[in-house]
Amino acid sequence: MTRLHTLFLIGMLALLISTPTFALTGRVINQTLNRPEPDIEVSYILHETGDVTVVRDTTDSKGQFILDVPSDPGAEPPPMLFARYNGIDYPGNPAPAGDTVDIPVFETTESDTAISLSSHHILLDAQAGTATYIFIVHNHGDHTYLTGGDHGHGLEIPLPDGVTDFIRAPQGVHLHGTLLVDPRPIIPGNSQTFFTFSIPPSNRIAQRITYPTAGMDLLVQPTDTPVSTTVLRDLGDVTLGTNVFRRFGAEQLAPGTQIDIALSSPETASNLQTPIWIAATSMVVVAILVIYMRTLKTVPNRRTILLEQIADLDERYESGELSEDDYKNRRNALKAEVIDLSDSN
Template identity: 30%
Template sequence: MFASAETITGTVTNKTTNKPAAGDDVVLIRLQQGMQESTRTKTDAKGRFTLDVPDPGLHLVRVTHDKANYFRPAPPGTQSVEIEVFNAAAKVQGVSGEADVMRIQSDESGNGLRVVENFFVKNESTPPRTQFGERPFEFYLPPGAVVEGSAALAPGGMPVQASPMPLGDPNHFAFIFPIRPGETRFQVTYRLPYNGSFRFTPKVLMTTDTVAIMMPKSMTFKPGASAPYSPVTEETTAQTFVARNVTPAQPLEFTVSGNGQLPRDQQQANQQDGANGATGADTAAQSGGGTAATDTRPGGGLGNPIDPQGTNDPWAKYKWWILGALGLAMASGAGVMLKGNTSQTTAPLAVGTGVIGGNSLLASLKEELFAVETDRLQGRLGEKEYAEQKAALEIVLRRALARNERGSSASDGTGPVV
């Protein structure tokens, strides 16, 4: 029996003008066997809409305003949603780089480097607007980089596949993804040819608060003569070097040599626990367990950040992501989402087509739980919002896991039935 609400009502507010968003397209997207459009409508003069819900399951509500898309999850039983949108422009004052974080290690053969690079972009525009056009976020990769996976995370959203678009000059790319007010994160995983030494010449295209390089202790880091890197002094099983308040003209070159892999055993165990039904809170508790004397994970022993937003210490916020287990969970989890999908040509989320395949639903739900936990730890979610969002996601995750087990027992075990 269909237990979900038969309709979803909602209101769309333009937070640039603080007025109702009239005439915006609203679409209900069904998250099963890919992202499929279910029903659509438009907002009325007061920004209100009603969507028919013809089938049970997990849905997304998508609103398009000024060609940029805004999403809200709609788990089974959702009756109403409130969605905020913003006016958009190709370039918006107040957009800058929060951090460029590179995690570098050699592969087991020693003939290649594997790099996971995360870009944190903040939009502090006043009044708030979305930066969106032909190339909302541009970046460079090292020569010879072969992209293996990529993802984007909008403020308050879940990680989704978003393919970088090559631009005219070599190694120059852009994510066609809206930079909404708040913090947007991009992740690119790539491989580099390696003969025991590699010279990186990072190039930031906007003023960036922090550039960080994380690598195994068994490898050697040598900064360029004018590069402003300094080591992070926390005792961890990895080494990290940072440059702060970086401008586009600033030299950032460095050379890495030697071989080694970053420790991931603890996080992989946590990911497996999540696959067996652990909640985001359970996994976060496992990741944060132990004492400063016994915890040898990257970032272990740091405890809860005293200044999670980095108000007093610009580095504090990124300890969580770069050194902390939740940061590693996000990086590895997005990689799980993208495995097997690198050969697919998927339109970016910003232009309104599906980017989360059916086989990635469980991974997406677990990543959203991690995101909720992270937002709570960083003070972005109040206790009431945290409890509501976590409870809704846990219900959907349990249902998906139960269906997966039933499907696996009824099939030949070749894959989940979600």
């Protein structure tokens, strides 16, 4: 066999065993101005075992892009697609071969008149002496709410009476006097934020509603904790994942409504911020966020998608679907992406 024939066969073999790809086509559409957006960077990210595939393109004068991406619509975790407009990542839905994807982007505004809460969840752990607020935020306008950087204002939540600091919150969340401020952009649709704080020495949580709130849940552990509250009704026990809570709830709360929650005799743990406690609380918060985000069919941002993928990996590993090496490699890749996002914000 001649050298030319050998090289030809090697080339053909490489083509046969290479990963199949397809052309993912789409457009970036400015939903505020009702026009296609040119010169926008679009990124496709696929996490695989021990590897990350990133494919990018820039939209043309008609807002169109073409990405030559791996042909694996059933990939686990699923791929991510984003268009970056005015410094904000807007998610798209990676489509199977042959479908066209439209990625919506928006102009920004400093007005919060279109902001409300689809739901406000209070996770109260009487044994640990902590409370976690989880907000599902709804932007019903056609502008992204943005007010200028980590030290600017943004989504503003008054701290409960007697609370002067928080234990955990997303990157960039900070205090401005008695307000907790999340400065991250809020794109039209639903998004989420949370923070954890120690229950005040008074064993009372007094909270004023700032944004119109469609529903509020108080989820208490242990379920036999003596609790009294105004406005919220006792709805009995509820199971979320592997956790059982006593649930209180109310609907359609107007701005200015005052919520009072009192614990008769809470048992406060002495080691609130140990690594074990932080890890356990993180798992519960992520689980509740995933459950409610899926239920509400929210439009996720990049960090939300990564958190959902990490939670899904944890479930699949615990059920024996993934080997330990595969699980660790995929989880580390996703965690690295979360860290990169946090550093860039």
